[in-house]
Amino acid sequence: MPEPSPTAWPLPRWIAHRGAGRLAPENTLAAFRLGARHGYRAFECDVKLSADGVPFLLHDTTLERTSNGLGRAGDLRWSQLALLDAGSWHGRRHAGEPLATLAGVAAFILRNRLALNIELKPVPGQERLTGEVVAAEAARLWAGSGLPPPLLSSFSPVALDGARQGAPGLPRALLLDALHEGWPELARGLGVQAVITDHRLMDAGVLATLRAQRWRGLCYTVNETEDVQRLLALGIDGLITDAIDRHAPD
Template sequence: MSGAASSTPPGPSGVGRTGPGLPWPYPRWIAHRGAGKLAPENTLAAFRVGASHGYRMFECDAKLSADGVVFLLHDDTLDRTSSGHGVGGDHAWSALSQLDAGRWHSRGFAGEPLATLEGVSRYCQANACWLNIEIKPTPGLEAQTGRTVAAAAQRLWRSHPNQRPLLTSFRPEALQAAMATAPELPRGLLLDTLWNGWMEMARSLECAAVVCNHALWDAGLVATARANGLRTLAYTVNDDWAVQRLLHLGLDGIITDRVDLFAPGP
């Protein structure tokens, strides 16, 4: 990681609705990119490592291949976290699927492939886990990525509505497109700074949550978010002092790399 209520008719247990004030099924503890730094980020291997430490919710980064497949990658480029080179979104999935996304981390993960959202959805559903999908567009593809990720999530979780993922992004255009495509999927606005108009934007996007750099949270900001019906999440929280401060503030979600240090509770 560097609103008004929805007009969608309610369904059982809030299914078919999103926005502020609705039931919040997600665990407080969220494993960043699957398992933080213990495994190659955004791979199924990372999800398995995170789960081995007791985590039942994971954050990941989703973008589009050149032929429209939703796959997991944080950076715009492939170079840091795979054997590939150049902009990830410029390559077709047939080429991306052949890359090694594990050896950069350690020899034990050599040969681990890039993950697709479809593969991750199967893992989460089989293991009763939740997912925070950060929509991470290749620059210039914000709306297209938001639409495609939301449509894919809507389809992939259709038979598991009580495990539906949380869609987040720093890019309002991506969240706007996601809302237009799958309004029932909960959304969260990611914030690294409290830029002018952020609350109005969260309302217009009918967000269920705001996900802030952990240093931004204080009692006043928590109160403001709650007064507007928004859940409160923080990233990326890796120090005990920061965790204790956020727990004292009563945050709803803590995204961490340190799955080995913090045992996930309620």
């Protein structure tokens, strides 16, 4: 599969963070359904691997914050993870909501003709493997759909390089929480189509650097109106937000 064109772009401007921001248990199908009811057509989620190699949605390395599980998520097989309650922490009405697999989320996205940004969130030590497996699985799930492929993003260059090996035809984005020296060269070496920064880092100079490389520019996590207005005035390509009830998508 050839490398994606730098001009091809799979996402609308507005992207719902972890499905529905803070309005539903993050990274669950309940969150995706709520985000869609708010009119969002593009979503961001975090994906890692179970001990037996199943791509599933979870932000943290450990299970305690967003489920009734204990310990490192990557140490359990999917048959164990599937039994956990990933909804009660958010409220009683979500009690019993399970963790979601990438395959389950893909079915929802594809059947509703939505778009997806998959953040590769490896368990430490599994960066390359996570990139390879998740990218290959995403390519398989979207094959023949006729819909734009998912965007694969990560803070981990190793995971992104693994994604390039696993599915070179899927678009990739480097995530940055700081503008460290040499970041443009790193992004160029990874063959990305976009760079996603903390919204506080994005300015006209950074966006000009991206435009010079024909990269798209996106920001996370953009919740406040003044930040939205500033970034829209710059001409930003994507806004990842928790505030899906306050910002109506295009």
